[in-house]
Amino acid sequence: MYKAHFSQQLGWVFRCSIKCLRAALHSHLNPSTPLDPIRLAKMAHSAEATAQKGRASPTDTATSALGGCVVVSGQHVTGTRHVFDTSLETPEGSRSWAINVVDLPADIDDAWLVVGYSGTALQLERVVAKVANLISESPQRMEEMEAIAILRERD
Incomplete structure (x- = not known):
């Protein structure tokens, strides 16, 4: 890795x-x-x-x-x-x-x-696990996830 x-x-x-x-x-x-x-x-x-x-x-x-x-x-x-x-x-x-x-x-x-x-195609479980790991290592990344959610809601 x-x-x-x-x-x-x-x-x-x-x-x-x-x-x-x-x-x-x-x-x-x-x-x-x-x-x-x-x-x-x-x-x-x-x-x-x-x-x-x-x-x-x-x-x-x-x-x-x-x-x-x-x-x-x-x-x-x-x-x-x-x-x-x-x-x-x-x-x-x-x-x-x-x-x-x-x-x-x-x-x-x-x-x-x-x-x-x-x-x-990727296995969604692996992608979700990687994102969860990234957020646990860098909690400030949660702000980025929230910003993505806001952008998605604008659609």
């Missing part, structure tokens, strides 16, 4: 490092030109795929580059604003994604939530 967690952290650090390096180089070489978040997202996704032997979804890199509420899907999602498309050749074949965003209301200024769906 520790090894997997450590490996995930290294992947996150690698993605952040690449994005920071590219942004710094761009700012140094082109100080009067604004950064292009779509270009940064695509470059970071490419770097992540290289580091992961050809396998990477653009979820982390698009969310990091664009910020806000990002929805990554195989197609444009109704109710979102389409930003760009991207694709990747993987060992399993070609994959394509549509990167969409949701324009959040101005009064939501501090929301932290990432939801991912891989298409693979």
